[in-house]
Amino acid sequence: MKMTSKIIVTIALLVCIVSPSFAKKKVMLDNYYNNETNKKTNLPYHYLWDDKALSGFSELGDLFVSKGAKLATLTEKPTTSKLRCANIFIIVDPDTPAETAKPNFMDTEAAKDIAKWVKRGGTLVVFTNDVGNSDLDSINLLTEIFGIKYNKVLLHPELKAEKGQPRNYDSCNFTELSNHPLFFGVKKIFMKETSSITCSKTAIPILTQNGDVYMAQAKYGRGFVFAVTDPWLYNEYIDHAHLPADFENLKAARNLVDWLLGKK
DSSP states (O other): OHHHHHHHHHHHHHHHHHGGGTSOOEEEEEOSSSOEEOTTTOSEESSOTTOOSTTOOHHHHHHHHHTTOEEEEEOSOOOHHHHTTOSEEEEESOOOTTTOSSOOOOOHHHHHHHHHHHHTTOEEEEEOOOTTTSOHHHHHHHHGGGTEEEEEEEESOOOOOOTTSOOOGGGGEEOOOOSSGGGTTOOOEEOOSEEEEEEOTTOEEEEEETTEEEEEEEEETTEEEEEESSOTTSHHHHSTTTSOTTOOHHHHHHHHHHHHHTOO
8 A cells, every 4th residue: 555655656746747748838926925915805916817907917827828828826935846847937026025014035045946947947937027116136046047137227117198198108118129939020018117137147138228138038957037127918018908009018928928838
């Protein structure tokens, strides 16, 4: 009986390790470093799969599901064992003390474990924010392993529109897009109030404007890292609920989903 149990456990571990190419890919979203609570409902919210308000990631999650992916959420500190069955791990807008009473900060232990998982073939996605709305010091403990450093600045602010005029969305546009799979068929995207990135090691820029880097990627072992300076694909700005029709964040989101799921 004991031998049978050992065999079952061994098989389960092997299935977890080798199954991604045979089963649905799992996209795991962090809810440990981004752990905000809505003051009105007292429920977790902000960049979460099940948050269907403008603040949520439900529409981005739907795009992953439409491509056959399985969604998951990690509410605990990441470890190699907790990430073992994930193909993609997304960290969004790490909390500051102004956003939650007891924020969880990235430390060297977690950074080493996540990097080990990436090196073995995982795809890490990091969406931060500007210096006033995201913990950049601690997240850099992780991203600098891959040659990606978030700079403590506020860039790309939305300029105030004249009285009686619509919001000045075009003050936050990006139209000089690189020849990258993320921007295939895309002419214009929206991101507001961001940080910037400095690239080193194997990291390379994907999106730049006026000499500042807003998106970057890096190869690490058998894995891959994609970094962006804003949580730009949350429900408020992924489609045209607010954005004018000429912005193509939704098209870019579809490209991103296809690109990330295509990583081995």
